[in-house]
Amino acid sequence: MQQGSLDTFPRLLLDQAQIRPGRPAFREKDLGIWQTWTWARVADEVRSLACGLAAQGFRRGDRLAIVGDNRPRLYWSMMAAQALGGVPVPLYQDAVAAEMAFVVQDAEIEFAVAEDQEQVDKLLEIEAQWPRLKRIYFDDPRGLRHYAQAQLTSIDSLQAIGRDFAGRDAGFFLGEIEKGRPSDVAAILYTSGTTGNPKGVSQTHAAMIHTARVLAAFDGIGQGDDLLCYLPMAWVGDFLYSYAQVHVAGFCLNCPESPDTVMNDLREIGPTYFFAPPRIYENILTQVMIRIEDAGWVKRRMFHYFMAVAKRAGMKMLEHKPGVPPKDRLLYRLGELLVYGPLKNVLGLSRIRVAYTGGEAIGPDLFDFYRSAGINLKQLYGMTETCVTVCMQPSGEVKLDTVGRPMPGVEVRIADSGEVLVRSPGMMKEYHRRPEATREAIDAEGFFHTGDAGYFDPDGHLKIIDRAKDVGRLADGTLFAPKYLENKLKFFPYIREAVCFGHGREKACALVNIDMAAIGNWAERRNLPYSGYTDLASQPAVRELIRECVEEVNRGLAGDPALGNSQIHRFIILHKELDADDGELTRTRKVRRRHIGEKYATLVDALYSGKASCFIETQMRFEDGRTGTVSADLKVAEAKTFSVAAAKKAA
Amino acid sequence: MTTGRTIGAPILEVDGVSLSFGGVVALQAVSFDVKEQEIRAIIGPNGAGKSSMLNVINGVYHPQQGTVAFRGRKRRDVDPHEAAERGIARTFQNIALFRGMTVLDNLMTGRNLKMKCNLLQQAIYWGRAQREELEHRAKVEEIIDFLEIQQIRKTPVGRLPYGLQKRVELGRALAAEPELLLLDEPMAGMNVEEKQDMCRFVLDVNDQLGTTIVLIEHDMSVVMDISDRVVVLDYGRKIGDGTPDEVRANQAVIDAYLGVSH
Numbered sequence: 040m041q042q043g044s045l046d047t048f049p050r051l052l053l054d055q056a057q058i059r060p061g062r063p064a065f066r067e068k069d070l071g072i073w074q075t076w077t078w079a080r081v082a083d084e085v086r087s088l089a090c091g092l093a094a095q096g097f098r099r100g101d102r103l104a105i106v107g108d109n110r111p112r113l114y115w116s117m118m119a120a121q122a123l124g125g126v127p128v129p130l131y132q133d134a135v136a137a138e139m140a141f142v143v144q145d146a147e148i149e150f151a152v153a154e155d156q157e158q159v160d161k162l163l164e165i166e167a168q169w170p171r172l173k174r175i176y177f178d179d180p181r182g183l184r185h186y187a188q189a190q191l192t193s194i195d196s197l198q199a200i201g202r203d204f205a206g207r208d209a210g211f212f213l214g215e216i217e218k219g220r221p222s223d224v225a226a227i228l229y230t231s232g233t234t235g236n237p238k239g240v241s242q243t244h245a246a247m248i249h250t251a252r253v254l255a256a257f258d259g260i261g262q263g264d265d266l267l268c269y270l271p272m273a274w275v276g277d278f279l280y281s282y283a284q285v286h287v288a289g290f291c292l293n294c295p296e297s298p299d300t301v302m303n304d305l306r307e308i309g310p311t312y313f314f315a316p317p318r319i320y321e322n323i324l325t326q327v328m329i330r331i332e333d334a335g336w337v338k339r340r341m342f343h344y345f346m347a348v349a350k351r352a353g354m355k356m357l358e359h360k361p362g363v364p365p366k367d368r369l370l371y372r373l374g375e376l377l378v379y380g381p382l383k384n385v386l387g388l389s390r391i392r393v394a395y396t397g398g399e400a401i402g403p404d405l406f407d408f409y410r411s412a413g414i415n416l417k418q419l420y421g422m423t424e425t426c427v428t429v430c431m432q433p434s435g436e437v438k439l440d441t442v443g444r445p446m447p448g449v450e451v452r453i454a455d456s457g458e459v460l461v462r463s464p465g466m467m468k469e470y471h472r473r474p475e476a477t478r479e480a481i482d483a484e485g486f487f488h489t490g491d492a493g494y495f496d497p498d499g500h501l502k503i504i505d506r507a508k509d510v511g512r513l514a515d516g517t518l519f520a521p522k523y524l525e526n527k528l529k530f531f532p533y534i535r536e537a538v539c540f541g542h543g544r545e546k547a548c549a550l551v552n553i554d555m556a557a558i559g560n561w562a563e564r565r566n567l568p569y570s571g572y573t574d575l576a577s578q579p580a581v582r583e584l585i586r587e588c589v590e591e592v593n594r595g596l597a598g599d600p601a602l603g604n605s606q607i608h609r610f611i612i613l614h615k616e617l618d619a620d621d622g623e624l625t626r627t628r629k630v631r632r633r634h635i636g637e638k639y640a641t642l643v644d645a646l647y648s649g650k651a652s653c654f655i656e657t658q659m660r661f662e663d664g665r666t667g668t669v670s671a672d673l674k675v676a677e678a679k680t681f682s683v684a685a686a687k688k689a690a
Numbered sequence: 691m692t693t694g695r696t697i698g699a700p701i702l703e704v705d706g707v708s709l710s711f712g713g714v715v716a717l718q719a720v721s722f723d724v725k726e727q728e729i730r731a732i733i734g735p736n737g738a739g740k741s742s743m744l745n746v747i748n749g750v751y752h753p754q755q756g757t758v759a760f761r762g763r764k765r766r767d768v769d770p771h772e773a774a775e776r777g778i779a780r781t782f783q784n785i786a787l788f789r790g791m792t793v794l795d796n797l798m799t800g801r802n803l804k805m806k807c808n809l810l811q812q813a814i815y816w817g818r819a820q821r822e823e824l825e826h827r828a829k830v831e832e833i834i835d836f837l838e839i840q841q842i843r844k845t846p847v848g849r850l851p852y853g854l855q856k857r858v859e860l861g862r863a864l865a866a867e868p869e870l871l872l873l874d875e876p877m878a879g880m881n882v883e884e885k886q887d888m889c890r891f892v893l894d895v896n897d898q899l900g901t902t903i904v905l906i907e908h909d910m911s912v913v914m915d916i917s918d919r920v921v922v923l924d925y926g927r928k929i930g931d932g933t934p935d936e937v938r939a940n941q942a943v944i945d946a947y948l949g950v951s952h
Contacts (some may be wrong), residue, residue, distance in 0.1 A: 070831035071843065181836075184898070299841040 046221040047244040049122040051286040053216065056082035059289055062262055065111040068296035068304060076111060078289070084112075084198070086212045088119035091201030092150065093211065095174055095192075099124035099218070102146050102227065106130040106139070106162070107154020109268040109294045112178050112194055114282060116152040121225060121244075123215050128227045128239070129272040131626045133619070135664050136161040142229050143169055146239055146471060150174045152194070156182035163188065221245035227471050228275045230423045231625035239471030240275070240423045250426040250465040251283035253447055257431065258393045264290035264311045265390070269301045274627065275423040280314050305387035313394040317401040318628060320416070323386060324408055325532050329560050345374035346411075353411025358435050379412045388414055393434070395419050397427075397442070398627065400503075400522070402530030406439050418442050420503060424480065424487055425449075426465030430501045441500035451501060452486060458507045459493045460486040492520075509632060511542030517604035519547060521632060524605065527595065531588040532557040536617050536624075538635050540643055541605060548646040549610040550639060551585055552617055558584070573614045573671060582676050585612060589678040603683030609646050610678060611653070613639075614671035620660045645675055695897055697918065698726035702870060702902070705764075707746055707756035709739075709926075716742040717753065718926045724870070729896055729903045731913045731934075734923035735946055740906045741783065743923065744872050747904070748780050749773040760870065774803055779868035781859045783875045783906075789848035793858050796847055797833060800865025801826040833861050836898075837891060853884035860891065864899070871895065873905040877912055885909065889916055914938070922946070 045051050055064070060079035067074055076084070097103070103120040105113050105127055117127035128146045130139055132154070139161055143151075149171050153159045159177050166172045177183060178194050205212060225244040229237040254260070266285070270277045285292050290312075295304035302323075331342050352367040363371075383389045394409070397419040409416040415434060420442035421427035429451060432443035445451045449463040462485050469477045481487050492510045493503040504510060505522040513519050521539040524547060528537040535554035541547035553576050561584065562569055569575040593606040617623040623635050636643060638657065645653035656670035700723035709717040717739045724730045732740045745751040747758055749768040757764045760776055779800075787796050804826065805812075811819045834840055837857050842850060847858060856876060863871060876892065877885045893916055895901050907913050913920060913934065920937045922930030924946040930937045937943055 070828065070835060071840075072831075181898075182894070296840050297838070303841065 046248060047121070047216070047219040047223065048118065048225060048248070048283075048286050049216040049219055051248070052082060052085065052118055052122075053213075055286065055289045059262060062289065063291040064285070064289075065114070065292050065294065066308075067111050067294040068300070068307075071296075073293075073307070081111075081115065081118075085115050085118045085122060086205060087198040087201035088112075088115055088194070089122040089201065089212055089215070090204040090208075091197040091199075092119055092125075093123055093215070094200050094204040095150075095197070097123055097125060097150055099215075101125045101150060102128050102148055104128050104130055104143060104146070104148040104151035104162075105272060106151065106158045107132050107178065107272075108298060109270075109272055109277070109281075110154055110178055111292075111294055113152060113154060113272060114268075114292070116176075116194075117226070117282065121219070122212065124219055124223060126224050126227055126241075128229075129278070130229075131231075131271055131273040132158065133271075134161075134626065135620065135660070136164040137664075140165045140168060141236060142239070143172060145229075145236075146227055148172055150176075152176045153178070155179040159183060159186070159191065166190070219244070221248070224468060226278060228273065228278060228423050231627050231629070238473055238476055241468045241471050242275075242426060242465075243468050246426055246465045246467070247279065247283045248287065249448075250428050251279060251287040254279070254428060255284055255288045257433075257446070258312070260284060260288045260290060260312060262289040264288070264392075265293060265308055266290065266312050267293050267295065267301070267305055267308050267310045269295055269298070269304075270314070271626070275427055276314060279427050280312075302387070306385065307387070309387055309390040311390045311392050313388070313391050315394075315396060316398045316628070317396050317405065318399075320396060320401070320405055320409060321529075321532070324405055325554070325557050327382065327386070328532065329556065332560070332564070342378055345370075345378040346408075348374050349379065349411035349413075350407065353413065354407065357410055357413055357415060358437070375413065383412065383414065391415065393417065395431075397421070399629070400440070400526040402526070403439050404530060410437065420501065422489060424467045425461050425463055425489075426467075428465055429459075429461050429463070429489075432500075436498075436500075438498075438500060441496060441498075441502050443501065444499055445501070450486075453494060454488075456507065457492040457494070457504075457510070459489045459491045459501070459503070461489055462486045513541050513547065513605060514543060514545045515604060518602060519605050520602070523602070524549070524592070524596075524607065525630070527592045528588065528607075531591075533561065533584060534588060536630065538617075538630055538632060539607065540636065540646070544647060546608040547605045548643075549589070549607050550635070550642060551589075551610050551612050553581060553585065553612060555616075572616065573669070576612050576614055577671065577673070582612060582674065585610070586676055586678055593678060593680050597681035597683050606680040607678055608680060609675055611642050611646060611673050611675050613642075614655075614673060615657065615659060615669050618659070620662065621658070642673065645673075651675055695727045695900065697728045700724060701726045701761055702747065702904075703759040704743075704747065705757050705759065707743070707753045707758065709742055709746060709751055709753045715926050717746070717923075719756070720923065720926070720928045721756075722921045722928060722931055724902060724904055725919075727896065727900055727902055728918040729892070729905065729916055731917035731920045732904065732906050732923060733908070733910075733913055733920060733937075734929075737925075738923040739926040740923055741874055744780065744874055744904070744906060747773075748778060748872060774866060774868075777867075777869035778872065779863040779866045779870075780872035781856075781863050781874055781876060783878060785855050785859050787847045787855060787859055787862065790846055792844050792846055793839060793850075793861075794830065794834070794843050796858060797830045797861050797865050798826060800862035801830060803866045829867075830865060833864050836864075836894070837861050853880050853887070856880070856888065857891065860888075860895075864895065864901075868901060870902045870904065873903060873907075875906050875908065877907060877909055885912060892916060 045054050056078045061077050063075045064078045064081045065076045103125055107113050120127045130142055143165050151162055162175050173190055175191050176194050176197050221244045224241045225247050227239040227241050229239050268281045281292055293308045295301045348370045352363045352371045355363050391414050394414050394416045417432040417437050419431040421429040428446050429449055430443040430445050452460045454460055490507050491503050492505055492507040493501055496502055505520040509521055511519045519541045524539045525537040528534050533554055534551055536552035538550045539547055555572055589607050589610055596602050596606045619626050641655050642653055652674045654672045656668050658666055659669055660666050702724040705721050707717055707720050734740055746753050749770045752767045757766050807819045807822055877888055896903050920934050922937055922943045930940045930943040
């Protein structure tokens with residue numbers, strides 16, 4: 040077998056196929072049954088894909104676009120491209136053709152693998168402007184029977200061509216893998232870009248594999264682990280935690296049947312390692328709370344009683360800390376039997392050894408809920424340019440409002456401006472075809488400028504405040520950290536999204552999106568009829584509810600001398616949900632504050648000019664790309680503010 | 691995008707069918723044909739006799755006069771289960787699913803036609819009965835995949851929103867692997883998005899499974915968009931028959947819909 044070291048993904052794949060050929064590597068639910076592929080079988084499939092691509096003209100250094108939901112064959116296509124010394128470029132599956140067109144042209148894509156008809160249609164649309172896209176391979180043939188385009192081929196056919204090719208040139212596959220170098224680019228991952236065009240982050244095999252090894256060691260990931268692949272393949276997190284880690288640790292990747300069945304598949308698989316942005320943990324908790332409210336009296340009482348026990352004792356017990364009285368210990372164990380255990384089982388979280396969250400701040404209630412129920416939820420911090428991994432919380436040192444300690448091998452420095460700088464082996468090679476941007480991002484000493492503002496707490500944990508350029512000041516000099524305020528608002532289940540304004544202004548104001556599910560449930564309980572999102576969002580009772588939430592946040596802010604003056608004075612509830620398709624959020628659901636400020640300028644004016652209501656007409660884009668307008672007359676609401684605790688003079 | 695289907699010779703011929711319930715005349719000497727692989731719409735104002743026509747084709751009602759010939763076999767008095775065995779399946783306007791059963795079980799009942807084992811064999815569930823069950827389950831899973839209802843596979847039908855129930859109803863009809871599919875107002879009560887989804891599935895059934903479709907529909911845009919030919923009924927009589935464009939320009943049809951007294 041291989042004499043060289045295991046320093047590229049293809050070599051790792053062959054190694055896994057050799058040391059554990061019979062162990063499950065991939066699973067996918069098809070026709071209601073979980074189908075399993077072993078490592079040996081996967082290596083075989085990758086070989087036929089790679090040979091097929093080579094036979095069709097794919098050369099070393101070429102880039103292969105991958106677009107679709109998480110499917111084993113799409114992952115294998117990435118492996119096949121890397122085996123030939125090529126570079127996979129995964130795209131976001133819910134991007135519209137125009138967004139994909141940018142990436143396809145920037146990365147100069149000539150070969151693409153698409154999951155189904157929807158993605159094929161978008162690629163064909165792009166091909167009209169980018170004729171260099173000469174080959175499109177598809178996985179699911181449904182709806183494509185009558186497509187006559189010459190460049191369309193099914194993956195099945197591609198593999199048949201590949202097997203034929205391999206039959207005639209037996210040493211080709213291994214030969215190509217031999218030529219791979221760890222300094223080769225392993226993937227180009229486009230950042231979602233809150234401002235401007237997305238940038239393609241080129242990561243090498245060395246950087247990715249090193250990081251994956253560090254991660255696997257950090258949490259003890261091994262061959263018995265199971266992971267559910269449901270986060271977009273275009274996102275660095277999936278590439279690292281699923282794709283890279285599986286090469287290094289040899290566990291099993293499970294692909295859900297469809298995006299709609301993820302919650303169900305989660306329950307069936309019971310993964311041992313789970314990553315989700317706070318939003319998903321929030322959704323799960325909201326679902327649980329809604330269903331508990333619908334349950335019978337006995338169950339409700341039991342749930343609330345034992346959750347109170349968990350709040351007292353759970354987190355300490357999870358971290359094996361002392362100070363839990365024996366009575367509480369007993370009650371907690373009883374609670375595990377009656378409440379936490381069954382709850383985790385229903386959610387599919389029974390086997391979780393480690394659960395991570397990151398990308399945004401997580402609410403205290405949320406964090407407490409999961410940890411006290413016995414789920415080892417931890418936070419981490421990182422970005423595409425650093426292979427995610429900058430800081431992670433070690434088990435046993437988990438705190439609510441930090442993102443953890445720098446990982447082994449990662450140096451974190453805070454610049455004078457407060458910006459977080461990072462230097463690590465997981466650093467990107469460059470932004471693809473953007474030398475200027477690369478030079479701006481990585482300074483002469485090799486430190487990457489993250490663009491986040493943060494500081495270290497006395498325990499050596501990093502705390503992130505906000506994006507450095509968004510941290511501003513009110514007219515009176517008070518620190519204004521919009522994300523901090525927005526997160527506090529979003530901790531309430533009723534508020535789905537919030538956008539705060541205030542830089543250079545006298546006071547802070549906010550635009551708010553309500554959470555349809557939570558408020559719908561709340562409204563039903565009070566016999567308030569509503570006909571849809573816009574209707575619900577405009578009801579006075581709902582406005583009152585949101586006002587209470589805002590005032591709660593203000594109360595909290597009043598206790599902090601530094602931020603006390605950035606309490607939220609006025610707010611407007613938006614008539615439509617902020618959406619990535621309308622450019623208001625990024626594809627990873629982060630708020631594009633500047634763009635929203637421009638698009639809803641009339642509302643922002645109304646907030647600051649003291650108007651009581653404001654008419655607005657907004658453009659929205661439907662999923663098929665057509666545009667339409669939604670208009671509404673929105674009321675501006677006032678929120679009570681509280682006097683700030685006496686400010687202490689800074690030393 | 692070109693479709694691969696070819697509209698062939700007539701497989702269903704309705705000839706001079708008259709149906710009355712006592713003194714109430716539902717259909718009067720209605721004749722039309724349905725060609726293989728086409729989508730035929732039956733339209734008309736309320737009370738025109740459209741559902742009755744479907745029921746006659748299906749064997750639920752027996753006409754007093756006239757015959758229905760399916761694949762050359764003429765018959766007047768046929769039972770619904772015989773019609774089903776010959777390859778005609780249907781959906782119902784008001785949904786006739788078993789509300790307490792899951793989607794999967796409802797679709798499996800649609801396979802009843804194809805089940806060859808008797809009650810005793812199925813009760814013991816060994817050997818042949820088990821193999822059959824697996825085959826049926828595989829076929830039903832394909833339909834679930836086709837109609838994109840994986841996420842509600844185990845949900846009791848009674849808990850589903852109306853649009854999804856209609857889709858499950860369609861699935862159950864497909865489970866019988868019909869050659870001719872009768873759809874009774876498949877889009878009734880749906881909003882625009884649901885209608886578009888249902889249209890897509892109806893077109894997919896016609897295109898991918900090669901099934902001939904007869905559908906009753908009130909939404910004119912749907913009818914004009916997806917049907918190949920249209921039959922117009924009014925007060926039990928046929929007043930129009932042709933392509934959507936021909937029918938749209940037919941004065942008698944316009945009068946019937948606009949309510950000119952006649």
